[in-house]
Amino acid sequence: MAINKHDTPMLDQLETGPWPSFISGIKRLRDEHPEERINTVTNDLLGQLEHSYETRKGYWKGGTVSVYGYGGGIIPRFSEVSEAFPVSKEFHTLRVQPPAGNHYSTAMLRQMADSWEKYGSGLVTFHGQTGNIMFIGIDTDNVQHFFDEINDYGWDLGGAGPCVRTAMSCVGAARCEMSCTNEQKAHRLLVNNFTDDVHRPALPYKFKFKISGCPNDCQNAIERADMAVIGTWRDDMVVNQDEVKAFVAKKGRTYMFDNVISRCPTQSLSLNDDDTLEVDNKNCVRCMHCLNVMPKALHPGSDRGVSILFGGKRTLKIGDLMGTVIIPFKKLETEEDWESIVELAEEVIDFWAENGLEHERCGEMIERIGLANFLEGIGIDPDPNMVAEPRQCSYVRMDDWDDAAEEWFDRQAEA
Numbered sequence: 404m405a406i407n408k409h410d411t412p413m414l415d416q417l418e419t420g421p422w423p424s425f426i427s428g429i430k431r432l433r434d435e436h437p438e439e440r441i442n443t444v445t446n447d448l449l450g451q452l453e454h455s456y457e458t459r460k461g462y463w464k465g466g467t468v469s470v471y472g473y474g475g476g477i478i479p480r481f482s483e484v485s486e487a488f489p490v491s492k493e494f495h496t497l498r499v500q501p502p503a504g505n506h507y508s509t510a511m512l513r514q515m516a517d518s519w520e521k522y523g524s525g526l527v528t529f530h531g532q533t534g535n536i537m538f539i540g541i542d543t544d545n546v547q548h549f550f551d552e553i554n555d556y557g558w559d560l561g562g563a564g565p566c567v568r569t570a571m572s573c574v575g576a577a578r579c580e581m582s583c584t585n586e587q588k589a590h591r592l593l594v595n596n597f598t599d600d601v602h603r604p605a606l607p608y609k610f611k612f613k614i615s616g617c618p619n620d621c622q623n624a625i626e627r628a629d630m631a632v633i634g635t636w637r638d639d640m641v642v643n644q645d646e647v648k649a650f651v652a653k654k655g656r657t658y659m660f661d662n663v664i665s666r667c668p669t670q671s672l673s674l675n676d677d678d679t680l681e682v683d684n685k686n687c688v689r690c691m692h693c694l695n696v697m698p699k700a701l702h703p704g705s706d707r708g709v710s711i712l713f714g715g716k717r718t719l720k721i722g723d724l725m726g727t728v729i730i731p732f733k734k735l736e737t738e739e740d741w742e743s744i745v746e747l748a749e750e751v752i753d754f755w756a757e758n759g760l761e762h763e764r765c766g767e768m769i770e771r772i773g774l775a776n777f778l779e780g781i782g783i784d785p786d787p788n789m790v791a792e793p794r795q796c797s798y799v800r801m802d803d804w805d806d807a808a809e810e811w812f813d814r815q816a817e818a
Contacts, residue, residue: 406442408433408446409449409450410453412453429449436520438520441524444491444494444540446490450491451491463480463494464480464482465479468495474566475566475604477495478495480494481493491540494541494542495540496537496541497523497537497560498535498537498562499537499561500560503570503572503586504572519538521549521552522541522552523538523539523549524541526539526540532717533568534571560601565604565608565609566603566606566610568611570613571612571614573586575587575616579617580698582616583616583617583634583709584616584707584735586614586634589709589741592744593614593748597752600752607761607762607768608763609629610755611630611716613628613632614633615634617633618690619695624712625715625725626715627717628712629716630711630751631711631712631726632711632744634707635709636703636704636705637732638705641705642700643700646699647680648677650700656674659674662696668692669683671687680700708733709733710728711728711729711733712726712727713727713765714726714765714769715766716764716765719764720762721767721770727769728790731786731788750781758772
């Protein structure tokens with residue numbers, strides 16, 4: 404059946420640039436999908452979006468939509484201009500948890516897509532800021548049916564609202580030689596332990612876990628996660644001098660100086676006359692630049708573990724915050740080591756739930772009450788490595804710090 408297409412001159416302009424446009428994707432669903440229901444709902448969606456561009460106003464309002472037994476995982480959207488665009492008057496979004504490391508098979512993706520086309524609009528986003536698969540556009544009557552179907556073959560809703568949100572982890576050791584920990588295990592332990600807090604919002608605001616396997620931090624955990632678990636090492640970087648020489652022979656000494664040596668933020672690298680590389684491991688800050696440029700020659704050390712940071716987030720009340728180091732280094736070798744990460748997360752979430760203000764992220768609470776009070780509240784002793792902004796003041800001399808520390812301890816003993 405032919406549909407009466409809405410005119411969309413302003414949206415059409417979004418297709419004229421050099422990059423792919425989401426408008427083109429929605430139009431394909433409207434024009435080419437064999438399901439008439441999807442044709443009509445995407446047509447009205449385009450019409451309402453064009454109307455929003457014309458009036459410079461948004462016309463979606465919230466409400467309450469859920470599935471049995473859950474209190475979150477769905478973002479309700481009801482149209483305030485439903486008389487003009489009746490088919491898209493309800494356009495809810497379901498958040499679905501991705502697998503650890505985003506490991507999908509094509510069979511999984513096709514199965515989910517078939518279910519979504521049966522009940523929803525066909526619009527899918529991989530992935531939202533929280534990390535969920537975003538199934539965008541479904542009416543209230545079909546929400547429970549879609550959830551039941553995907554739940555039967557293994558998928559669960561993610562978090563929405565003041566709750567523990569869906570965790571994210573990088574692809575890790577499955578494809579990356581820089582991995583320093585078992586990212587997927589950390590991901591699964593945390594998600595499984597906090598499933599109830601994901602589905603039933605009962606916290607001051609959202610709390611996010613993100614796990615990155617090395618200091619490259621491909622998950623942006625340090626700036627986007629309330630609890631960031633980042634793989635690292637504490638011994639010397641592994642240097643294969645034969646591969647270093649081969650790299651210099653291929654690229655040249657000038658390239659080596661311009662792209663490796665001079666770009667070390669702490670000047671910890673030096674190239675010898677015989678084209679071997681020296682590393683000042685004491686001053687290396689694990690920025691990963693040299694390892695990324697020379698992956699055959701340089702590798703993380705063998706004494707591997709994780710750093711754990713708390714309080715990272717994007718803009719809300721007091722602006723962007725980077726995570727603060729709380730556990731500088733932790734080995735993860737025994738089951739007790741792994742369980743201690745979960746216990747730490749429980750301690751922090753309980754303390755934040757009790758002391759955080761409404762709509763206040765964990766990092767904002769730490770800023771408000773101070774790091775010392777936060778550490779006391781979660782039962783961790785202060786450590787000099789607990790920093791939020793390392794080496795911010797590069798002009799500070801450190802050569803007399805040991806003498807000054809001894810004088811301070813002497814004064815404390817006399818007192």
